[in-house]
Amino acid sequence: MYVQIDPLEAWERLRASRSDRPGRASSGARAKTYSTALEQAQQMFRAAEVVGPQTRPLLVFYGLSQAGRAIAAAAVDLKGEDWNLISHGIHASGYHRDFADIEIRTDPAGTAGSFVRLSQLLQSPLWGNDTVVRLEEIWDTLPANLQYPLSGRARLTPLYAATTSIDDTDFHPLLTVDVGDIPDRVVDDGGRAALDEFLKSYPGTTGYEDFARRRVGAEEGPNYRRHNPDAGWLSMHWQMPSETGTEEQRLERLDTMTRNYASHCYFFPAVADLPRELHPLMAWWAVLYALSMLARYQPAQWANHINVDGSRHAVPIEKILERAMEHLPVLIADTIKEVATWP
Structure with a gap:
């Protein structure tokens, strides 16, 4: 992006x-x-x-x-x-x-x-x-x-984490973030196994709970959205600690998982x-x-x-x-x- x-x-x-x-x-x-x-x-x-x-x-x-x-x-x-x-x-x-x-x-x-x-x-x-x-x-x-x-x-390129996708609902148990610039090879595969293997190189994404799926069902694959011919977006979820989950706390959690780059949040790969x-x-x-x-x-x-x-x-x-x-x-x-x- x-x-x-x-x-x-x-x-x-x-x-x-x-x-x-x-x-x-x-x-x-x-x-x-x-x-x-x-x-x-x-x-x-x-x-x-x-x-x-x-x-x-x-x-x-x-x-x-x-x-x-x-x-x-x-x-x-x-x-x-x-x-x-x-x-x-x-x-x-x-x-x-x-x-x-x-x-x-x-x-x-x-x-x-x-x-x-x-x-x-x-x-x-x-x-x-x-x-x-x-x-x-x-x-x-x-x-x-x-x-x-x-x-x-x-x-292995940076993954953009859209802070604007974090809604203002207080005390929500999940941190939900739209993650962008997922490469074509992962999007085309369409399965969780390919996504999990790819994310092993991104320490900040460790422990993600789930993602938006194409249809209802635990076996359904990620619901990627294209934003250019070579990459896609995916809405991903992380569990918040118990008794937390205000908008501010979710933003703080994202800040600990990502690195800042010119006021934007990214998941960077470990080389x-x-x-x-x-x-x-x-x-x-x-x-x-x-x-x-x-x-x-x-x-x-x-x-x-x-x-x-x-x-x-x-x-x-x-x-x-x-x-x-x-x-x-x-x-x-x-x-x-x-x-x-x-x-």
Whole structure:
């Protein structure tokens, strides 16, 4: 589902926060880092707007990296010197492989790299050096890439959770949510077994009670509704805890099951059998890191990938870099608010 994004409003929020700095960025070295890092991030994003895909990933990634330092400076859970980010904490290799199969690894938990510190802060998984996650797997977790696959392989993309489908009935025992962007292969199968197997990759959906059925009867299959030729919607039910079930409580329950993305709720997939899904900001971080390293250290290969006359990946790459400049300011502002809230 396409999400409308307003990056200008997000940059206004971020600039306004520099005179009323949030969380632990209120004074001292953290305050200076917060303001300077955000200024650098905004200037890099502005510079990225006027260059092409040859150099854009470098500017966008390092803009995000500097914004990460502002996030860490504001974070109330990072104490002592833990907020001072050092090194990348993430690695990419296998650039001789197909673009979709570039390999991404991380430093282990507890180390000082930016990706590690921010992932632990945001309860986003790490996978170390022994597990390989392919670029395509993380690429597919970004809502911005829903219409831009890198290959013809079966995808695990975000599932949209429509909060507007939660009615205002108080003390209802079920949380009922319309879930969208269920892929064609699951919808076409039409059975519960295929749905259950598919949802194993979505930790947030665990424990769903039931779903809207085509007809009355426990053996009837899901009543999918098409919203485009490649995906469908399904009304799904989760049991609420006993003696609860106001509209507000149902929304709170959904919030614990999903991740927020620009004020919208999504069930995100867990890649490579990791225990939970990546935080959206860290998914963007991993993808942009891989693109920036490819552009910086393998410029000839990068030129081949972005050649619209010869590469099937050229347009998806162009689109993700465009969407990065739109989506990331909103995610950065929302993440600062998330980490700077005092308990």
